[in-house]
Amino acid sequence: MPTLPGDRLTLTRPDDWHIHLRDGAMLRAVMPDVAARFARAIVMPNLKPPVVTAADARAYRERILVAVPEGLRFEPLMTLYLTRDTTPEIIREAAREGWVKAVKWYPTGATTNSDFGVADVRPLSAVLEAMQETGLPLLMHGEVVDAEVDIFDREKVFIDRTLSRLVEDFPGLRMVMEHITTREAAQFVREAPANLGATITVHHLLYNRNAMLAGGIRPHYYCLPILKREVHRQALLEAATGGNPKFFLGTDSAPHPTDAKQSDCGCAGSYTAHAAIELYAEAFDSVGRLDRLEAFASFHGPDFYGLPRNTDTLTLMREPRPVPERIEVEAGVTLTPLRAGERVSWRVAS
Ligand code: NCD
Ligand code: ZN
Numbered sequence: 288m289p290t291l292p293g294d295r296l297t298l299t300r301p302d303d304w305h306i307h308l309r310d311g312a313m314l315r316a317v318m319p320d321v322a323a324r325f326a327r328a329i330v331m332p333n334l335k336p337p338v339v340t341a342a343d344a345r346a347y348r349e350r351i352l353v354a355v356p357e358g359l360r361f362e363p364l365m366t367l368y369l370t371r372d373t374t375p376e377i378i379r380e381a382a383r384e385g386w387v388k389a390v391k392w393y394p395t396g397a398t399t400n401s402d403f404g405v406a407d408v409r410p411l412s413a414v415l416e417a418m419q420e421t422g423l424p425l426l427m428h429g430e431v432v433d434a435e436v437d438i439f440d441r442e443k444v445f446i447d448r449t450l451s452r453l454v455e456d457f458p459g460l461r462m463v464m465e466h467i468t469t470r471e472a473a474q475f476v477r478e479a480p481a482n483l484g485a486t487i488t489v490h491h492l493l494y495n496r497n498a499m500l501a502g503g504i505r506p507h508y509y510c511l512p513i514l515k516r517e518v519h520r521q522a523l524l525e526a527a528t529g530g531n532p533k534f535f536l537g538t539d540s541a542p543h544p545t546d547a548k549q550s551d552c553g554c555a556g557s558y559t560a561h562a563a564i565e566l567y568a569e570a571f572d573s574v575g576r577l578d579r580l581e582a583f584a585s586f587h588g589p590d591f592y593g594l595p596r597n598t599d600t601l602t603l604m605r606e607p608r609p610v611p612e613r614i615e616v617e618a619g620v621t622l623t624p625l626r627a628g629e630r631v632s633w634r635v636a637s
Pocket of ligand 2: 306331539541
């Protein structure tokens with residue numbers, strides 16, 4: 288149990304079950320934020336080119352480890368990108384590497400760097416069977432991509448058209464509906480068998496679509512799946528703080544250069560790693576459920592993945608701190624964090 292004398296909260300060190308770390312200068316820029324908070328993270332494979340084999344994952348993992356600041360410990364849990372060329376043999380080989388922990392399915396065109404994805408996983412049933420055998424979960428970006436489906440409905444339609452059948456057809460395959468954003472998704476996951484879990488981001492717990500669109504268009508709040516109405520935010524808060532082990536922390540922190548977001552066609556993704564656990568504390572505190580943060584952030588994820596819980600701790604202090612306007616990535620390139628120029632209510636005790 289976390290200790291709770293008001294302004295100080297000590298938790299078992301949390302993990303992030305969905306993060307984008309990128310590569311090169313961006314990886315080096317974000318790694319200190321991530322490793323200062325999380326012991327482990329499920330690292331998304333949507334690089335250019337994507338991480339599709341065990342060899343790609345091994346090389347990427349090495350680059351991540353090099354970027355971890357001295358004195359901090361961080362364990363990247365790697366994922367493979369599911370493409371039409373993924374074979375059962377690729378899956379078995381990856382599973383033999385103890386540190387590949389999942390396979391990510393991006394419906395083609397659904398989000399940033401999803402062009403290598405597959406429209407449907409059904410034709411890949413041999414691959415899904417190999418995942419089931421080797422115990423690698425299927426992580427999914429749960430949105431349909433049909434142009435005729437409204438962007439605010441894409442998650443719900445994915446559940447109706449795809450996920451409901453997938454869950455029936457593969458009862459032995461662990462699956463995670465990543466970054467759920469709707470009341471319908473929370474309800475579907477809650478009622479589905481235990482092999483289906485879900486991650487919930489902190490921005491979807493704290494903001495509805497007004498944050499992005501009312502009183503001016505704010506590109507740093509644009510991410511996919513897109514922020515929804517307030518009723519959905521409320522439902523997500525209820526799911527995250529309700530103590531149900533199917534829901535766990537996944538920030539979907541997705542850094543992009545400031546220029547790439549502030550453009551005529553800005554890309555999707557919000558950077559939250561600079562204050563991730565602090566912002567989750569704000570969200571849980573907003574409904575008087577700080578006592579449930581530890582289970583959501585530190586227990587449910589490892590339990591779902593069949594990994595040991597962390598044994599060390601992280602302490603948060605309730606103390607407002609400013610968020611910088613920009614984070615330097617390299618010469619001429621910056622990253623704009625969520626809440627840029629504003630405050631967060633907690634800080635990590637050093
Ligand atoms: C992610 C990214 O930038 O890689 N963007 C986002 O809006 N969440 C991709 C993703 O997870 O959809
Ligand atoms: Zn993501």
